[in-house]
Amino acid sequence: MKAQERKKIISVKNVSFTYAKNTPFEKKALEDINLDFYGNEYTAIIGATGSGKSTLIQHLNGLLKPDKGEVTVDGIDTKDKKAQGDLRRKVGLVFQYAQYQLFEETVYKDIEFGLIKRNVPEEERKKRVPKAAKLAGLTEENLKVSPYDLSGGQKKRAAIAGILVLKPEILVLDEPAAGLDPEGTRELFATIQNLHKSKECTVILVAHSMELVALYAERIIVLDQGKVVMDGTRDEVFGNEEKLLSLGLDIPEITKVMKKIKEKHPNINDRIYTVDDAKEEILKNLAK
């Protein structure tokens, strides 16, 4: 994407945050973070345990406020008390175990809850709930049942639909694959990719799996001990294996396979991060 086409939607400026400040449990979580997020860009945030990923994303909708520096969303300072409702609507945050936070009698009612809280008239709710459910990959049948009758993957979708129904401009997900099985994870990431491709919302997510990050993210931000230590494309981040390893992270397994092949076959491109791309590269070389 050309620089002039990118629209800055979130700006994080000189942000520091400390938990339990001035107590014996004081813990510095973020230290002088500077980041800009752009509209319709799919960004993944990675980092070892305790690197500050969850703390950072909770700053994006004003759930946490910086001790120093400022976070602005569409020009709104997250510290602005009057703008909190607006911020939560613009930036939808899906927690790590959101599938355990459903509580209504039916999935429909659970998705509808946020709209009722915001006094959206019933006529409009009737249109928005099914639409959000569909975007999240739920069927009409799913809407009628109790959340407890859904599988783990479907519950996660219901939680995401409950956010999408508020029409957020930015969807932030904390480790969306947590607690899901491989098939559920594959389906969920395909749904997220659809939301991104259809420009329904800007996607920012925290993920543990390098393979999943490699599959979809356009931009990867790496945190370490509360600081941004890498920020770039797949190529820029996964191209630096040594640095990732030193941060307690890794490169996708398929990249390791390609690197090993390259040792004996220097013409092979090893800047490959997905199985599909690896297959194409091998087939191309076999045809030569």
Added chain:
Amino acid sequence: MIEVKNAHYSYKTQPETTKAVSGISLSIAKGRYIAILGRNGSGKSTLARMLNALIIPDSGDIIVLGMNTKEKENQLPIRKKVGMIFQDPDNQIVGTRVLEDVAFGPENLGYERQKIIQRVDDALHQIGIYDLRERAVHTLSGGQKQRVAIAGVLAMRPACIILDESTSMLDPKGQAELLSVVDKLNKEEGISIINITHNMDEARFADEVYVLHQGTVTLKGSPEEVFTDVDNMLKAGLDVPQATKLLYELKKEKINIEDLTIDRNRASDIIGRLL
């Protein structure tokens, strides 16, 4: 050590019954490290609960160390020998401090004080959390809590430990900590491990892997055998290593791949030879 013979089980909830396990047979020898893989709803947690008599099969038998789980008087001795670690670290802690939590099991067996202290200390040392013994459990990380739970099981001197998706709520660091402890107990203490998971990286190092799909065992064998059966693994909603997937995809394109493997270096060699 554990024999499962044609076990069936359905959950009887009104108005319908849901079949969870439909005719599973398997046999687990002493000291083995077994992985049971399957997606959510495949019946794997039901199977786990049958192995320590929390669930009794509708038909078929589960024999643990020669004891049938159906006999009421066998159930307590079986649970002493087969310890279980569940998914959520917060749901299986009973004590406030680490020490109290680990002592809970032996205390309930009515042992004398000195014996309890000895067992608790041994367990804490074995798991490598002796320095955490005075800590309040709620101040620990998820991975540390799961290790406290394992120490609690260990203080009962079990012959077998079942992990029921015990790493699925942990971050990668917590997962690695837990798995290394479990591996040590298997290798050094000869405790059998049954790891129920949908994470393929955990199953890659097992002696034997069973794949469950819709309540039956659809695949069994060494990790190499199971993970190279890509069609059936995908059908069961599971993953295979990316190296294996690449070989599989190339083979589908009529490239002459002699055999599939889960070994990354071997996969690279197989492809390298063609180039």
